[in-house]
Amino acid sequence: MLTSWNPPRPPEGEELARRLTAARERLGALQLKIKEHGLPVLVLVEGWGAAGKGSMIGRVIRQIDPRFFSVNSMSAPTEEEQRFPFLHRYMAAIPETGKFAFLDSGWMDEVVKARLRDHLEGEKYEKRIASVNRFERTLTDNGYLVMKLFLHIGRKEQKKRIERLLEEADTAWRVSYSDRWQNKHYDECLAVFEEYMRATNLPSSPWYVVDAAEKKWAELQILETLCAGIETALHNESLAVPLLQNTFPLRTMPRLSQVELDKTLPGEEYEARKKELQKRLSQLHNRLYLKKVPVIVVYEGWDAAGKGGNIKRVTAALDARGYQVNPIASPEPHEKARHYLWRFWTRLPKAGHIAIFDRSWYGRVMVERIEGFCAENDWQRAYNEINEFEAELADWGAVILKFWVHIDKDTQLARFKARQECPEKQWKITDEDWRNREKWDAYEQAVDEMLQKTSTEYAPWHILQSVDKKYARVQALELLVNALEKALG
Structure with missing residues (x-):
């Protein structure tokens, strides 16, 4: 995924501006079709610290009627949230039919951080991955479009952005201990990201890697990816979903x-x-x-x-x-x-x-x-x-x-x-x-x-x-x- 990823070549200035305008208009038109067809769209925005997840969500939602989207910043679970199942807060955040929900980080971030802190190893990690895959699949099987975006930047670019944010008192708060730790252990984090993304790259909810080195280019990639995903989902909305074989141990029950x-x-x-x-x-x-x-x-x-x-x-x-x-x-x-x-x-x-x-x-x-x-x-x-x-x-x-x-x-x-x-x-x-x-x-x-x-x-x-x-x-x-x-x- 990330280690073998070849970033697409960004378009030149005029072409970038033209495609960006077209993509913005396209998403604005598609939101009406989403509402008409009752398509719920869940957009998970993951990526490196300082990659610009929040600002990218802000750019994308400008094209959408504010009545038809929600944005949730999924920080580390609170003590109260930890008293519920792992997926509880993510299931609670899914959108209604005909609407968008954008998550600024989510279940990937939570799993990866636990993995890096040695809280999820062996069978526990495998179970968590299975939970994530079942969660995403049951959403898509029930008519949801799940779009998973990973904003990718290199180690030097991440370090430069962190230092720039730290220079100003008004932006220094945006740099967390986790961001700095991540940059210091970039290669270790890259390996864990790679492992997770390969294990959760499902046909019904694949990963899309976004080159986030430049803002307008990143926005264009996200907009075009979202539009293509929405159009495919609208085209396939009437397709029946294959039935899965039960793999859980069952008890024999009498008939009534x-x-x-x-x-x-x-x-x-x-x-x-x-x-x-x-x-x-x-x-x-x-x-x-x-x-x-x-x-x-x-x-x-x-x-x-x-x-x-x-x-x-x-x-x-x-x-x-x-x-x-x-x-x-x-x-x-x-x-x-x-x-x-x-x-x-x-x-x-x-x-x-x-x-x-x-x-x-x-x-x-x-x-x-x-x-x-x-x-x-x-x-x-x-x-x-x-x-x-x-x-x-x-x-x-x-x-x-x-x-x-x-x-x-x-x-x-x-x-x-x-x-x-x-x-x-x-x-x-x-x-x-x-x-x-x-x-x-x-x-x-x-x-x-x-x-x-x-x-x-x-x-x-x-x-x-x-x-x-x-x-x-x-x-x-x-x-x-x-x-x-x-x-x-």
Whole structure:
């Protein structure tokens, strides 16, 4: 990449001016097409310290309506940001459809710095590279254009720029310790940059090296590269994405029709076991916080299966400051305009906290599949994307439990009627519930496929038998307590 790179010859003065004017106008026209086609464009600007990343972004955005771009300077993660998964802050920064997001440095800078400081070696480094490649690929598979630019300058040029910045009090602050260290260890940094860029140079999100020795020439390269990338993306927007083979270890799951639903729990035994398990869960919650272990609990299930009551018995044992219940309904417009996992990435718990999802990202392979809210290629691809997402969370150290709250069709009908007849519970039953009931068989088929394809060793599914709600509540508490005790040793 960098060591074998031959910089293109810059055009002469008049040609440079002509091409620069044309490229600026071209990008201005393309932003309208981006908006029209709903193409989200994520531009990652990496490069050497003092290469001019910030000023280049400033030059490029002059051609774009300010309402349709954002710029994020991704400095070293704060202490708060370090309590989330590595990719959390980058996923949070992705643009809505029809808009640009420019990142002044990003995941490459963070990985490379950790590599240079010997914080990422061997298997840890390989896992981080795999995370980056999955992250970029899932964005491009879901319609994002990811443009990765590396602003390249030589050692002498970098040293000259650093010294020039240090001469003036108004600009000296722009030179960091990292910039000076980088120049002093230029060859070592070059080797690590090379290693990283070769490992992440994907066909769907390749690297573009920019000769940043001269500002106008660098701007022209960036503008022409962006325009070419946007035009290609608009041309290819209707192409289907190949489905990837699952490579994650799966647990064998029964079909819903094979699950016995005759389990019951007498009232006295239920109260005793619930009380005991809630006491243990409360103690474990304190240890989770001390050891900074994040916990993610997913609830899916049939309408009227008892998800809400089940969640209530779990949260009754928890410190209210250390958990969050996320009721997931139809996506809001700003959520629908982003990658479907965005609204879940941004609801993850901090290390030491618990996030409970009342419905989740599995809507992609259930309601969105059945109701036609996404294309067949989208939901078929989602099984692997979800497994990758959960693998990222497990590698972060999260404990993941996924519950399917299960009842039969007759039980659901009886509970629907009971809700209709009880004034205090009528708000719980909607026309949509009745419509979904008519599609029970289609949903059951979708759920069976979901369970088979996404019950991984690191994030397994558990079917809660909820014809007797008391039995299901104790089941959930017991599974959660056992999982936390195992994670905490």
